[in-house]
Amino acid sequence: MELRSVSGLIGGVGFTVSGAVEVVRISIASSAAAAALAVLGAVLWGVAVLALTLGLHRRESVVGRRRSALVASAVLAVWPTVDALMDLFGGPDTPAEARAGVAWNYVSPLVALGAGLVVSAHIARARVVPAPWNRMPLWVLGIQVAVWFIPQFVGTAAPTALIHTADLFVALGVLGVLVATFGLGFVSLLLSLGLPSSVDPASASPSGDS
Numbered sequence: 001m002e003l004r005s006v007s008g009l010i011g012g013v014g015f016t017v018s019g020a021v022e023v024v025r026i027s028i029a030s031s032a033a034a035a036a037l038a039v040l041g042a043v044l045w046g047v048a049v050l051a052l053t054l055g056l057h058r059r060e061s062v063v064g065r066r067r068s069a070l071v072a073s074a075v076l077a078v079w080p081t082v083d084a085l086m087d088l089f090g091g092p093d094t095p096a097e098a099r100a101g102v103a104w105n106y107v108s109p110l111v112a113l114g115a116g117l118v119v120s121a122h123i124a125r126a127r128v129v130p131a132p133w134n135r136m137p138l139w140v141l142g143i144q145v146a147v148w149f150i151p152q153f154v155g156t157a158a159p160t161a162l163i164h165t166a167d168l169f170v171a172l173g174v175l176g177v178l179v180a181t182f183g184l185g186f187v188s189l190l191l192s193l194g195l196p197s198s199v200d201p202a203s204a205s206p207s208g209d210s
């Protein structure tokens with residue numbers, strides 16, 4: 001199969017390398033280098049998102065370059081890096097800063113969730129990515145929500161159970177990382193090979209916002 005989408009190739013490589021960086025980061029989580037690797041992984045992931053949503057050419061944009069999708073994709077691409085930089089440089093020095101850090105840890109996932117939902121919905125609607133793979137971002141988003149929400153729920157309802165099942169929730173977190181990096185990377189690389197679609201990208205991706 002010949003290369004059909006350079007944007008898909010860039011996105012696939014970006015997601016995959018980001019996943020490799022995250023695997024290394026998780027393996028040295030207690031090291032001082034882990035926070036720096038988190039920033040690197042987030043930057044690579046954001047580049048992959050922008051490569052796929054903006055596209056080097058209009059026909060390669062998985063969201064058809066719809067304005068609302070591009071705005072949401074910019075937020076989605078940048079937010080993990082902002083979050084990682086906050087973790088790297090934003091250590092609390094005062095009780096007020098500690099409270100702000102706790103609030104950030106709740107608000108930040110909601111911002112990423114909202115942006116991810118908008119982008120995922122546009123990818124599914126544009127159908128530049130062949131079905132059923134055009135729904136994979138929604139699957140990944142659902143996994144991310146579960147990975148974030150379940151520990152929060154268990155920690156509130158049964159704190160002791162959360163302590164006893166800590167390893168399980170760590171494994172769930174790793175699963176979420178793998179799906180959001182290697183999973184998306186695999187589909188992006190397949191997209192770069194020009195998998196057949198039943199919908200013409202030019203007709204499925206109007207220039208205006210809808």
